[in-house]
Structure formats: structure tokens, C-alpha cells
Amino acid sequence: MQREKLLMIPGPTPVHPRIVQTLSLPTVSHVSPVMVSEMKEGLANLKKIAFCERGEPFVIAGAGTLAMEMALLNTVEKGERFLVLSQGYFGQRMVQISQSFGLDCDVIQSSWGEAVRPEELEKKLSEEKYTAVVSTHVDTATGACAPVKDYARILKEKPPFFIVDGVCATGGIEERMDDWGIDVILTAAQKCLGVPPGLALLVLSEAAMKKRKRMKSIPAYYSDLLNWLPIMKDPSKYFSTPCVNEIRAFTEGTRIVMEEGLTRRFQRHNQVARALRAALEALGFSFFTRKPFLADTLTVASYPQGVEDKPFRSTLNQNGIVVAGGLGETAGKVFRMGHMGNLSFSQVYFALEGVEKTLTTLGYSFKPQAGIVAASKILENSDEQGVSHV
Numbered sequence: 001m002q003r004e005k006l007l008m009i010p011g012p013t014p015v016h017p018r019i020v021q022t023l024s025l026p027t028v029s030h031v032s033p034v035m036v037s038e039m040k041e042g043l044a045n046l047k048k049i050a051f052c053e054r055g056e057p058f059v060i061a062g063a064g065t066l067a068m069e070m071a072l073l074n075t076v077e078k079g080e081r082f083l084v085l086s087q088g089y090f091g092q093r094m095v096q097i098s099q100s101f102g103l104d105c106d107v108i109q110s111s112w113g114e115a116v117r118p119e120e121l122e123k124k125l126s127e128e129k130y131t132a133v134v135s136t137h138v139d140t141a142t143g144a145c146a147p148v149k150d151y152a153r154i155l156k157e158k159p160p161f162f163i164v165d166g167v168c169a170t171g172g173i174e175e176r177m178d179d180w181g182i183d184v185i186l187t188a189a190q191k192c193l194g195v196p197p198g199l200a201l202l203v204l205s206e207a208a209m210k211k212r213k214r215m216k217s218i219p220a221y222y223s224d225l226l227n228w229l230p231i232m233k234d235p236s237k238y239f240s241t242p243c244v245n246e247i248r249a250f251t252e253g254t255r256i257v258m259e260e261g262l263t264r265r266f267q268r269h270n271q272v273a274r275a276l277r278a279a280l281e282a283l284g285f286s287f288f289t290r291k292p293f294l295a296d297t298l299t300v301a302s303y304p305q306g307v308e309d310k311p312f313r314s315t316l317n318q319n320g321i322v323v324a325g326g327l328g329e330t331a332g333k334v335f336r337m338g339h340m341g342n343l344s345f346s347q348v349y350f351a352l353e354g355v356e357k358t359l360t361t362l363g364y365s366f367k368p369q370a371g372i373v374a375a376s377k378i379l380e381n382s383d384e385q386g387v388s389h390v
């Protein structure tokens with residue numbers, strides 16, 4: 001039997017035992033009273049997580065990429081232009097989606113490890129007219145966190161819709177739809193919500209919903225939010241069979257978020273990020289992401305001299321911890337460690353013990369316990385313990 005491993009990749013993230021238990025409940029009818037009430041509760045919680053009062057939440061079988069596609073197809077029509085603020089990998093995916101559907105887009109590409117500066121957005125908006133502006137909040141390849149609140153401020157009184165790809169952020173880093181003026185937040189189950197992969201999640205503002213209703217037809221059927229809207233309002237109706245077990249697991253995941261409280265949850269993500277980075281720095285790692293852009297959900301670390309990517313990640317894996325390699329230009333040079341979702345402090349310590357053990361095996365010399373001590377200074381400086389897994 002394979003030993004369970006701690007997933008410290010940028011999703012899927014560790015799944016809390018309560019969520020695993022929910023998944024194992026018998027499959028019920030998708031229109032049964034229990035399912036109707038579970039789905040309503042999950043959707044209401046999703047709106048709270050997005051700080052949205054009056055918009056419309058959607059939960060649909062799929063993943064983050066489907067949510068990206070749905071966000072675009074339901075707000076931007078052929079002949080209209082939109083602007084992508086690309087911090088790396090997933091900004092480029094937005095461009096590919098638009099090409100697949102023949103939509104027009106411009107891109108501002110930041111250097112890797114940074115994010116597009118608000119001034120660049122301002123300048124571009126003064127030159128061109130756009131229907132929507134799309135930004136990744138945290139880029140999964142580079143670990144860069146974009147200043148979405150600043151983008152939102154620039155866009156607030158202007159016509160372009162603001163679409164945020166929150167797949168590596170929503171539920172781990174603050175995103176306030178109503179207050180900041182975000183029109184679409186899209187995410188997936190398996191990142192900051194700590195639910196197994198399988199769901200596309202979206203929240204649309206009233207203005208974005210109005211836009212969809214004004215659009216005559218869109219090049220989509222399953223992805224057409226107007227087909228799903230009646231089901232989200234009344235889950236006893238049918239459009240296409242929802243994945244009942246996964247949606248119940250999602251609802252349980254949102255209950256865990258609500259029980260922890262969003263403010264505490266964001267603080268915990270920040271604290272864990274600082275602790276892990278202090279530890280890695282004490283062990284000789286450096287960071288690929290430029291300092292002002294470091295994200296609370298993900299760290300992209302460069303190796304110290306003498307430590308190679310492949311043996312490091314495979315030995316760490318044998319020690320029970322799974323991290324991801326670099327993507328694109330960083331492949332072979334960095335590892336990516338996700339620290340989002342329902343992570344407990346003891347899991348953080350376990351991960352660091354695994355990193356130290358791995359470095360010892362690889363013959364790299366460092367002050368024993370240096371990482372653990374550095375992290376504990378940050379973690380023990382609070383009453384928090386992270387999310388309990390027992």
C-alpha cells in the first residue's frame with residue numbers, strides 16, 4: 001500500500017478528512033431535497049468567499065480552465081476586444097482560449113516573476129477601448145501575485161469588465177468583488193478551497209450577468225451560463241446532471257472556510273507563507289519571484305549551489321512530500337511549493353523536516369534545524385494552529 005503523501009503542489013492541495021468523508025456518502029438524486037439544500041448552501045458560501053452580495057454564483061463540473069473559458073464566452077462577444085494582463089503561464093492560456101473562439105485580445109506581458117504594473121494598465125486603457133480586462137491573481141508558474149486591488153481601482157468607474165482568474169487565490173487571498181468592483185471571479189475546487197479537483201467555480205456581478213443577457217447567442221452550450229442560471233437559483237431543476245458527490249464535498253469545504261473565518265484564513269495563509277520562506281531562506285534557497293510580488297499561496301524557490309532539481313524533488317517525494325517542478329523557462333531550476341487551502345501548522349513542520357532530511361541525504365551542508373527554527377519563530381508567534389486535520 002502506498003503511503004499517503006503531503007501534497008504541497010499548486011493544486012490539488014491536501015484534502016481535509018471531513019471532505020473525504022463527505023465524498024464517500026451514497027450518491028443521491030441530483031434533484032433530491034438534500035442535494036438542493038447542500039448546493040444552495042455551497043453557492044451562498046461561494047458568494048461570501050468572493051465578498052459578493054448580489055451577483056450570481058455557479059458551480060459546474062469541470063476545472064479551472066473551464067471556468068476561464070466560461071468567464072470569457074459569457075461576457076465578451078465576437079468583434080469586441082479584451083485585454084489580458086499576463087503574469088506568466090495562465091495569462092497565456094487566456095490568449096489561447098480567445099484564439100480558439102476567434103475573440104480579439106491584446107496582452108500586456110510582465111517579466112516572469114513580476115506582475116503587470118497598474119500604470120501600464122492605465123496607459124493601455126487610454127489608448128484602446130476594451131470590453132473586458134482579465135488578470136490572473138496569482139500565477140502558478142512564477143508565484144507572482146498581481147495587484148488586483150490596484151487594477152480594480154483603475155477599472156472601477158470605467159466600462160471594461162474586470163475578470164479575475166483566482167484559481168490560485170480565491171479563498172486564500174482577499175478578493176472583494178463588490179467593494180473593489182470585480183465583475184467575474186473564477187476559480188476551481190482543488191486549490192485554495194482544498195476540495196478534490198472536478199469543479200469550475202464562478203461568481204458574476206449583476207453587471208456581468210446583464211451583459212450575458214444582452215448577448216444574443218454565444219459559441220457555447222454547456223458553457224452557457226444562461227443554461228445554468230435556473231439550476232443555480234433552484235437546484236431542483238435540471239439542465240445537465242451535476243456531480244452530486246463532488247458538489248457536497250465542495251459545500252463541506254466551504255463550511256470549513258466559514259468556520260475558520262475569511263479574515264483568519266487569509267492571515268493564516270500569509271503567516272504560513274512567511275514561515276516557509278523564512279525556513280527556505282535559512283537553508284540557502286532563494287526565490288524566483290521578485291519580492292513585492294511574493295504570493296501567500298505559493299512559493300517558487302531556486303536551489304542553492306550544489307542542490308539539483310531532480311534528486312531534490314524525488315528524494316523529497318520519498319520522504320512523503322510532493323512539490324512541483326518549474327514550468328517553461330524555470331524548468332529544472334526551481335521547485336514550486338503550494339501552501340494553500342487547509343494546511344495545518346504540523347503539516348508545515350512535516351514539510352520542512354522533509355526538506356531538511358532531503359538536503360542531508362543529498363550531502364548538502366547546512367545548520368541542522370535552521371529551517372524549522374526560522375519557521376517556528378513565525379508560526380509560534382500566534383494562537384493559530386492552522387486547520388486541524390483530526
Ligand SMILES: *Cc1c(COP(=O)(O)O)cnc(C)c1O
Binds near residue numbers: 010
Ligand atoms: C491551476 C490554475 C488554472 C487551471 O486550472 P485547472 O483546474 O488545472 O484547469 C488556471 N489559472 C490559475 C491561476 C491556476 O493556478
